[in-house]
Structures are given as C-alpha cells and as structure tokens.
Amino acid sequence: MSQHSADPAPNTALATVAAHRDWWREAVIYQVYPRSFADGNGDGMGDLEGVRSRLPYLRDLGVDAVWLSPFYASPQADAGYDVADYRAVDPMFGNLLDADALIRDAHGLGLRIIVDLVPNHSSDQYEWFRRALAEGPGSPLRERYHFRPGKGENGELPPNDWESVFGGPAWTRVTEPDGTPGEWYLHLFAPEQPDFNWDHPAVGDEFRSILRFWLDMGVDGFRIDVAHGLVKAEGLPDLGTHDQLKLLGNDVMPFFDQDGVHAIYRQWRTILDEYAGERIFVAEAWTPTVERTANYVRPDELHQAFNFQYLSTDWDAAELRAVIERTLEAMRPVGAPATWVLSNHDVTRHATRFANPPGLGTQIRTAGDRELGLRRARAATLLMLALPGSAYIYQGEELGLPDVVDLPDEVRQDPAYFRGAGQDGFRDGCRVPIPWTRSGSSYGFGTGGSWLPQPAGWGDLSVEAQQGVAGSTLELYRSALAARREQPGLGAGDSVEWLRAPEGVLAFRRGGFVCVANTSGESVALPAYGRVLLASAEVTEADGEAKVPADTTVWWTVD
Known part of the structure; x- marks a missing residue:
C-alpha cells in the first residue's frame, strides 16, 4: 500500500x-x-x-x-x-x-x-503586494489590488463597511514607507490575503x-x-x-x-x-x-x-x-x-x-x-x-x-x-x-x-x-x-424517478437500479425491489418484503 x-x-x-x-x-x-x-x-x-x-x-x-x-x-x-x-x-x-x-x-x-x-x-508576501507596499501611494502595483484612502478626518476609518469572512473589518491600514499611517487594502479573508483587483x-x-x-x-x-x-x-x-x-x-x-x-x-x-x-x-x-x-x-x-x-x-x-x-x-x-x-x-x-x-x-x-x-x-x-x-x-x-x-x-x-x-x-x-x-x-x-x-x-x-x-x-x-462503475443506472444523468415511500423515506429508480434511504428513526417495511446490491446496514427480506432499519440506505438491482 x-x-x-x-x-x-x-x-x-x-x-x-x-x-x-x-x-x-x-x-x-x-x-x-x-x-x-x-x-x-x-x-x-x-x-x-x-x-x-x-x-x-x-x-x-x-x-x-x-x-x-x-x-x-x-x-x-x-x-x-x-x-x-x-x-x-x-x-x-x-x-x-x-x-x-x-x-x-x-x-x-x-x-x-x-x-x-x-x-x-x-499572500501579502506575493511579489506584487510587497512591491506595492514598498513603493507607496501611487505605485502602479497598488492598482492590482484594492488600495483606497480611508474615511474620516485623517483617513482613520475603513473605506467601507465590509467585513472579513474570518471576522473583523475587511480592510487593513498600511504603514507607508515614510512611517505614516496610509491607505487601506481589501481582504475578504485574513489580512495576510489581500484581494486582487480583477479589473486590472x-x-x-x-x-x-x-x-x-x-x-x-x-x-x-x-x-x-x-x-x-x-x-x-x-x-x-x-x-x-x-x-x-x-x-x-x-x-x-x-x-x-x-x-x-x-x-x-x-x-x-x-x-x-x-x-x-x-x-x-x-x-x-x-x-x-x-x-x-x-x-x-x-x-x-x-x-x-x-x-x-x-x-x-x-x-x-x-x-x-x-x-x-x-x-x-x-x-x-x-x-x-x-x-x-x-x-x-x-x-x-x-x-x-x-x-x-x-x-x-x-x-x-x-x-x-x-x-x-x-x-x-x-x-x-x-x-x-x-x-x-x-x-x-x-x-x-x-x-x-x-x-x-x-x-x-x-x-x-x-x-x-x-x-x-x-x-x-x-x-x-x-x-x-x-x-x-x-x-x-x-x-x-x-x-x-x-x-x-x-x-x-x-x-x-x-x-x-x-x-x-x-x-x-x-x-x-x-x-x-465498484458497483457504481459496474451499474449502468448509476453515475451520469440528470433525473431520478421517485417511488412512493413512507414518511421519512426516500425511494427512487434509475434504470434497473433502485435506491431507498430511510432517514426516520424507525425500521420500515418496503417492497423488495429486486436483488440487494448493497446496504449500509443489515436488511432482512421475507415474502417479497424488505425490512429496512432506521438510518439505512439500500441499493437494489431490478430485473
């Protein structure tokens, strides 16, 4: 192996x-x-x-x-x-x-x-971004990201109210090469992940x-x-x-x-x-x-x-x-x-x-x-x-x-x-x-x-x-x-044929294949659709009927 x-x-x-x-x-x-x-x-x-x-x-x-x-x-x-x-x-x-x-x-x-x-x-370590920071406001590299001046009297507020998916503002303010607080850049995720400007x-x-x-x-x-x-x-x-x-x-x-x-x-x-x-x-x-x-x-x-x-x-x-x-x-x-x-x-x-x-x-x-x-x-x-x-x-x-x-x-x-x-x-x-x-x-x-x-x-x-x-x-x-590869009814397609089933049960047919999923907390009795191909738990069959346990899915091949 x-x-x-x-x-x-x-x-x-x-x-x-x-x-x-x-x-x-x-x-x-x-x-x-x-x-x-x-x-x-x-x-x-x-x-x-x-x-x-x-x-x-x-x-x-x-x-x-x-x-x-x-x-x-x-x-x-x-x-x-x-x-x-x-x-x-x-x-x-x-x-x-x-x-x-x-x-x-x-x-x-x-x-x-x-x-x-x-x-x-x-990354904020990507060459473009590092150069954009080093070259300061007006750098052509800053146009490849979303750099903006901040709001407020001294630009101390983010350019807009967007939040990061990881929490907190989606903007971080940079320190410019001369040591002063400067522009903000957009990051929908972590501050180390500045967003590209795809308009460039x-x-x-x-x-x-x-x-x-x-x-x-x-x-x-x-x-x-x-x-x-x-x-x-x-x-x-x-x-x-x-x-x-x-x-x-x-x-x-x-x-x-x-x-x-x-x-x-x-x-x-x-x-x-x-x-x-x-x-x-x-x-x-x-x-x-x-x-x-x-x-x-x-x-x-x-x-x-x-x-x-x-x-x-x-x-x-x-x-x-x-x-x-x-x-x-x-x-x-x-x-x-x-x-x-x-x-x-x-x-x-x-x-x-x-x-x-x-x-x-x-x-x-x-x-x-x-x-x-x-x-x-x-x-x-x-x-x-x-x-x-x-x-x-x-x-x-x-x-x-x-x-x-x-x-x-x-x-x-x-x-x-x-x-x-x-x-x-x-x-x-x-x-x-x-x-x-x-x-x-x-x-x-x-x-x-x-x-x-x-x-x-x-x-x-x-x-x-x-x-x-x-x-x-x-x-x-x-x-x-393995069964999915072998069964012509499985894999590609765009539809299923739903079958009647008790509440809490999904049943559908695809060609010569039937799938039943019992999401209820109780076992259910259903028709035995054919030969059991695979089941996620043990299924018992008798007299043309199958007992499907709670929280179990069964695959049948149908003659």
Missing part, C-alpha cells in the same frame, strides 16, 4: 486517463488535504511524497480523480490559501519534481489530478499564464477557490448591515457572485479547451441559490460547481428530496452535471454533523452520538453515490472518521479561531491527520508524529484495521464505488 508505482511513459499515462469521455460527468473525486494525508519525510507534516506513496490506495478505493488542496509556496497564514508563488511548491510539501512525479504516477494508475487555484487573493488587465494575464504552467505540467483540472469572489461591485458600496457574516452564501453581496466573474471564466475555458484529455474546472461558488450556482457551469464556462446546499442539508428525507430536485432542475438547462458532497476541509465531518441534532450548521463543537452519526454517515454516503452526477469524497470519510472536537486550544491553527468572530474557527477538527495503521507514533501517517494531535483510539479506525473486514466503512465505500 505504501510502495511507489513505476513511472509510466507519458503516452501510456495519457492513454490511461483519456479513455473515458466526459469522465467528469459521473466522476468520484477524492479530496486530499496534503498536510494531513501522509508524511513522506517524517517531519510531522504531510507532503507530496506522502500522497504519491498512497496513490495505489486511492486507485484500489475506486475513485476517478484526486483533488489536492494548495501546496504552493506560502507563509501558511491560512493553510496555503495565501499563495506567495503560484509556480512553486512550498518546501514543507516538496518541490516541483515531486509534483511532476505525483502527476505521472497518478496517470499511470488511471487517476487524474486536480489542483487548487486561488485567484481571489494572494495584469491580473488576468498572470492567471492565464499560471493556468498554462500547470496544464503543461499535466494536471487534469483546477478547483477554483472563492470562484464567486473575483469581481467586486463598482465603487465598492457599503453593505449597510451588521449581520454580514450571517448573510454569506444566503444573500446578494457586493463582493460575491457578481455577474462580471463569468467573463473571466469564459476566457479561461478557451485556454482549457486547447489541451487534450478533457481537463476540467470546478467552482467553489457560494451563491444564494442553486440556480445562481448554475450560471457558473454554462457550456462555455466551468464544468462543475460544488453543491453547498446539499452539504448543509440535514438528514431528513423531505429536505433532501427538495434539494435533490432543485439541484437537478437547475443543472438541466445548462447541461452540467450535479455534484454532491458531504464533507470537506472547511466543515465538520458528516459523521459528527449527523451525530448531533439538526439545525446546528456545518461547524459543530460537540461529538454527539458517535454510533448514530456513523450509521447515518454510511447511509448518507450510499444515497449520495446513487444520485445522478459527480460525487466528492473528503479524505478519511471512507474510514468513518469523526471530527476531533476536543482539540486543546493551544494546538489550534485555524486562522479564523484567532480572529474571535466570523467562521467559528474550529476547522482543525476535520484536518487531523488520518490513521493508516493500528499503532505507531502517528498511526502510520509518518514517522515523526503529526502536526495536529490524533485522538486515542484513532488506530481502531485506520485503513489497516478496516481493510478486508466485511461490513467496515472502508469496505462499504470500496463496494459502493
């Missing part, structure tokens, strides 16, 4: 991953958070060499592509989402040769590689060059961070509310989801289409509605957009059906696949979300009922993988990992935690390095401990503990992904 694959010849690699046309319409894409996946050099921090060593595991799991969170050169003020050099690998993760070897090995195993791109903001042509030129750099390296696509944030409303108008953070993703904002972003993505699409092998763009776009999200995946723009409405839906049949229907309806006119996701590096793992009462959101600080959460998580996974379109898996969810909710305050590293407002700042709980072995200083993550402490008992959830064990969550994922 930890052995490197042989470096394939480039033409073999390309042939391996290019065989499946429109692969992205039904792809299962696995998110790797590099610092927490596998540590290749024993320094306690995950790296590209570690990821490369575990690629055979991902192939055997049955995923189609691997999405890597940022590994670029960065001061790490926000876990690499503050990029200082978009064409270099941060030394903590390796170097460009490691990235090249990773891409080649992945292709040789039939896996595609998607990298994160961060175009909304740079140099910004677009730079990112088109960055795209080509990585496409020439062989990557198969880009996940676009804050894809909805690049363009700001003209004049940067005040928002006029003191509850801005509660509105994020739920209301029209002058700094998010502006129509001007779409012209940028149409330009990008022309570049991508020049390259062979069906490379793709995936948008992280928080929008007020799934219909607004659909604008990002029109035929001449991006290929996919994350479905955050689905991720934030409670384990409730009526709510799930509503968001499934609305998602499919919104994507159908633009011809884009729906995407489905339950966890990522920014939200509480769904095994913990579903262990708690509904309505607590996606940042939860209590462990809840672990057994209930795992049962629901397994059922939710089978439901997600049965839906038409593409699915995303976050590393470790295939092990049923819970969020680590009891990390001591002194080990936390989420920048939002130290801001005292904004997002709750407890994202470290889903970023704890995953366990590979039953024992060892870091349960097989590496030989030198781990950058976030792993809980006692982590080894019981490890790959080693679950591999080959019937009924384990890991084997459930492997079986589900």
